[in-house]
Structures are given as C-alpha cells and as structure tokens.
Amino acid sequence: MVEIPVAQIDKEDRDPASLHYPLPFPIRIVAGLIRRIRLRWLLLRHPRLKIGRKTGIWFGDVRFTTKWGEIQIGDECQLISGNLLGRLFIGNRVNVLGAIKLGGSGKYSVTIGDDTWIAPNVYICPSTHKCRERSRTIRQQGLQGGDIRIGSDCWIGVNVVISPGITIGDGAVIGANSVVTKDIPEYAIAVGAPARVIGYRE
Numbered sequence: 001m002v003e004i005p006v007a008q009i010d011k012e013d014r015d016p017a018s019l020h021y022p023l024p025f026p027i028r029i030v031a032g033l034i035r036r037i038r039l040r041w042l043l044l045r046h047p048r049l050k051i052g053r054k055t056g057i058w059f060g061d062v063r064f065t066t067k068w069g070e071i072q073i074g075d076e077c078q079l080i081s082g083n084l085l086g087r088l089f090i091g092n093r094v095n096v097l098g099a100i101k102l103g104g105s106g107k108y109s110v111t112i113g114d115d116t117w118i119a120p121n122v123y124i125c126p127s128t129h130k131c132r133e134r135s136r137t138i139r140q141q142g143l144q145g146g147d148i149r150i151g152s153d154c155w156i157g158v159n160v161v162i163s164p165g166i167t168i169g170d171g172a173v174i175g176a177n178s179v180v181t182k183d184i185p186e187y188a189i190a191v192g193a194p195a196r197v198i199g200y201r202e
C-alpha cells in the first residue's frame, strides 16, 4: 500500500480549492472573490447560520435550513455536500463529505465534535416518526426524538444511519452501512445494522 505523507494530506484538507484541478493565478483570485460574495449572501439569507474561519463550502451542493433553529459551524471545516438543518452544532476541522440529512428539526439537536469525518450519504436526524399504533396513521402519531452527540475525532462511514438520542463517544469509528441504535463507547469500532462494537482503536 502507498503511504501518503501526512503533510500532503493536511495541505489538501485545508484548502478546498486544492480538491479541484489547480486554476491559473488570476482565475483563482476571481474564484476566491466569488466565493466570498456567495458566503456573505448565504449569511445574509440565514441570520441564524454561523460559519467559522477558513471553512470551505462547496456552494450548490450544500443546503442550509435554519427556520427550525441555528446552525453553528467551527473553523477549518470542509462541507462538500448535504442538507444541513438547525439545530446543528459542528466543531472545528470537521469534514462533511455528504449528508442526506444532518441536523435537527427544532426541538432536538445534533452536535459534532472537532476533527470528525462524516462520509457520504449519511443520515443523522434527531427526530423520527412514531409508528407503533395500528389505529392511527403514522402521520397522526407524530414525531419522537432525542439529541444526537457525536464526539471528537470520530469517523462516520458511508451510508450510516444514526438513530435519535444516540451518543457516539470521542474517537469512535462507525463502519460503512451501519445503523446505530445504541450509544457507542469512546474509541470503539462498531459495524452492522444494528451496529455492534467489534473492537477498539489501539
């Protein structure tokens, strides 16, 4: 296996533009200016949205909904694609590669610690439909939920679903295609549907 030097990974992580083919110098200046104007416009449209320093957003692929609550995003994050809904609190250096749904629906919140990776196609929503009763439609039964907390330095794999009310400890890894229905301890590696701990990071 080819080892990628850490310095190179860090550089690519920090600069959203580096994920594209490098642009010639004058075009890079114009592109930077356009990005800044789009960011200002975004913040004007969403007074409850806060975005930290050096956070890169792939405009067009990331959508924000703040009508149910605020969204706070820390410094040096990378938001590649997804639907982000308030109430959502994201720490520093968090990468969101893709989220079908990431965030709350008013009453409940989602909190993500520093340095966590969210892989493509994840579904992290702190509320869900009640469905146990036959005598009423699912629509009539309404919603239930609980805050979701994801620690620092976690890796949430591709296609993962996290149930409402779940806490994922610092440093935990959730394998691809897992459905997390119970709390996951710190530094655990959990896989499957429902997710089970198969080991711990050393």
Ligand SMILES: CC(C)(COP(=O)(O)OP(=O)(O)OC[C@H]1O[C@@H](n2cnc3c(N)ncnc32)[C@H](O)[C@@H]1OP(=O)(O)O)[C@@H](O)C(=O)NCCC(=O)NCCS
Binding pocket: 097, 117, 118, 119, 120, 156, 157, 158, 173, 174, 175, 176, 177, 178, 189, 190, 191, 192, 198
């Ligand atoms: C969870 C993960 C990190 C485990 O990696 P690992 O520590 O190298 O584990 P292994 O590959 O040695 O697998 C250990 C066991 O777990 C099983 N396993 C691993 N990942 C699994 C998964 N996602 N779902 C179900 N079982 C899984 C393996 O089949 C193996 O089972 P066995 O012992 O019965 O043979 C990795 O499999 C994974 O899912 N990574 C996420 C990839 C991803 O989403 N990438 C997106 C890019 S950001």
